[in-house]
Amino acid sequence: MIGVSVQGVNKRFGGIQVLKDVSFTANEGEFVTIVGPSGCGKTTLLRIIDGLEKADSGDVRIDGRPVSGPARECAFVFQADSLMPWRTVWDNCKLGLELRNIDVKANRGRIQELLNLVGLRGFEKHYPRQLSGGMRQRVNLARALVVDPDVLLMDEPFAALDAQTREIMQKELLRIWADQRKTVVFITHQLDEAVYLADQVLVMGRKPGVIADEITVPFERPRELSIKRTEEFGKLVERIWGTIEGVIRETGGI
Ligand SMILES: Nc1ncnc2c1ncn2[C@@H]1O[C@H](COP(=O)(O)OP(=O)(O)OP(=O)(O)O)[C@@H](O)[C@H]1O
Ligand SMILES: [Mg+2]
Known part of the structure; x- marks a missing residue:
């Protein structure tokens, strides 16, 4: 079963196209993380999935049903x-x-x-x-x-935490997720967090926000925090950083 389906979503604010042809699917119980430079439209995308914001075009479904207003199937966890x-x-x-x-x-x-x-x-x-x-x-x-909720939408939930607490929370979140088996869409700026948590990492480009890269994370679960220090993990983080760096360069700084 598909938990979250986003197909061909476009969104403009005023004259500016924020999201362009964004598509991805999260299977039921899957953990998807989204990274991308500031202002690329991550929060907007999450708000569209939650039905708090309307896409100009495209199709958004939760558990197969089209989203047409605040979705009861979703719960939001904010940074603040x-x-x-x-x-x-x-x-x-x-x-x-x-x-x-x-x-x-x-x-x-x-x-x-x-x-x-x-x-x-x-x-x-x-x-x-x-x-x-x-x-x-x-x-x-x-x-x-x-x-x-069937779907947990998390917008930089650990951003305000210190590095050690953040790591503990990452591991804890995976333990809780394994227990509850929700579909999760999780935004972060921390690339190691994105890889450590995810089945799938979406890397967004900017101006307009597109999906610039999609990475399937191969590590088995349950995951120890020590996998962050393996070469394979480092390579994935490097690949994502390369994409984001390119986006930042092309779209004029952070
Ligand atoms: N309600 C709104 N009205 C007008 N413009 C908006 C609105 N919400 C977002 N934007 C614009 O859309 C763009 C994307 O914003 P969004 O908050 O989705 O980015 P983000 O990727 O979450 O950024 P950050 O990483 O800094 O949180 C920005 O240029 C922002 O100014
Ligand atoms: Mg945001």
Whole structure:
């Protein structure tokens, strides 16, 4: 089954073509990462998949159904810390259900299971200010998963984290993904993150945003962080960097 299908998507803002003929598919349960220089249209593409933005032309489907408005099958995880500071960890998680009018009481078990899964058992009554950045992103993830989406859309979720926490979160995310088996589309600027997480890496060009390269990542799962230091891994990162460098050169700097 195909989880996310994007075919021939074009998008203009004013006179500027941001996305041009963008096509890719993510099979159900597949992990796709998107990299590309700033302003190439990554967030726009994710918003189109989520139905928050409308494509000018092209076809976008989730689980085979055309997207025609905010997609209930998708959950978004943003870079910015989008937790409500006046709500506890538990109440922030519950918000995902409330926003979709899903019965909270009937899902108490699920909230607890997910908080356990993301490693926050015992922190249910804490407020966001009492948590580290990594822990706050774990709450964000639990909140996204609580509605049991088919597709998880993640826009640079770990960008604000320090290098060590980020690595831990990458490994954790793969563990959680293996448990939940969602289709994931994940944007990042960090090339090693893109390769480490993905089944498939999409490299975007800019002005207009096109898919400049598509890479199938061959490493077996589960993956140890140490694969990042292998030659094969380094070669994939180098290939992506080569493409992005070319795009930046052609389109006039960062
Ligand atoms: N609502 C909007 N109205 C007008 N222009 C927009 C809008 N949203 C995005 N753009 C423009 O579209 C282009 C792509 O933006 P987008 O945010 O998708 O890029 P991005 O690849 O996510 O960049 P970054 O890596 O910096 O997050 C940019 O030139 C941006 O100015
Ligand atoms: Mg963006």
